[in-house]
Amino acid sequence: MVTYMANIFRKEQGISLIEVLVTLVILAVGMLGIMGMQARLQQSEAEVYQRTQALILLQDMASRLAANRNQAASYVTGPNSPLGAGMTCPASGATQLERDRAEWCNALQGAAETDATGNVGAMLGGRGCVESLGSGQYLITVAWQGLGALTAPPSGAACAANSYNLAGSECTGDLCRRVVTTVVRVATL
Template sequence: MTMQGYTLLEVLVALVLVSIALLGLAGLQIRAQQAEVEAYQRAQALLMVADMIDRISLNRGARRCYVTQDAQGNSYTLGTGTQNIPACTGWGNNATRSRADTDMAAWNDMLQGATERLAADDLVGGLVGARGCITYQPEQVGPPAVPESITVTVAWQGETETGTPADNCAAGLYGDEDLRRTVSDTVRFAELD
């Protein structure tokens, strides 16, 4: 081999090494983008949970109206795929029930992404497949005594597989359970003397 043959071989080896490095960098960029989307979705879900907890706290008299369970005791989710929300009956007074119904409709719209639209029917302001669940836990006499509480949960479809969430909100609605994400918070209602 001549000196020119070695130089050409060195250039080819350098090109292969640079190509491998660039492929690795591209993969890193894709993972960073996915992590950014996941973080954004989690932040949006936490804001939606906080919004509903505020709505429930401000309308304590009709707090049971917010629970996502119909008159027959069947649980349902708000958000993606939800068209009709059962009206509240049996809790609070007419004004507090009406407010609860309005709050539930507004939260359902928020979960569906109605805050931003591309066209008349293209809702793009929400999480991917967002669904909301609100569960009720009655007061438990102790010891230890546990006050009445309501847990608000938002579930959505993540970008990459992780572990299955412990919360059952929207379980089985996203195909692979490792893609389902949930965040939740609980508000407690203690009786003050």
């Protein structure tokens, strides 16, 4: 009987070690999943922050345009010459129009918040356009560079089109360009 029990004990040696190793593998896979989820969450949070900033700047220009309705046609930039990233902002002049264009351009470049390296208070590559749709209607668009490729914006939102295509990356065909738009109707009084 003692020999029989000794044989069983020898056969069971190492079983608990295998169980511990399987548990560690399962735990490691779970931790990797949590880390991946955390990284994706941080990217999503940054995208949401950029969209929020874009919506604030969009509403800012809509308010400026509506407040200076007599000069609304002068706010038009067109989709191919946006204000913001990659350009020198116009000087703030004596007229409301000049101040509005300069302040909006600076805000698109992130001048609302700065650190030792420069402007950091806006979206990546923020650009803004004002287009005339006729009949006192203006399309205001804010565009920026997203952190990853998604679907391209609709063709009707042409502001800063092809400005965020990076050769050799997933950001081609405007897949990293994000836009928000609104239409402002200006009544003739």
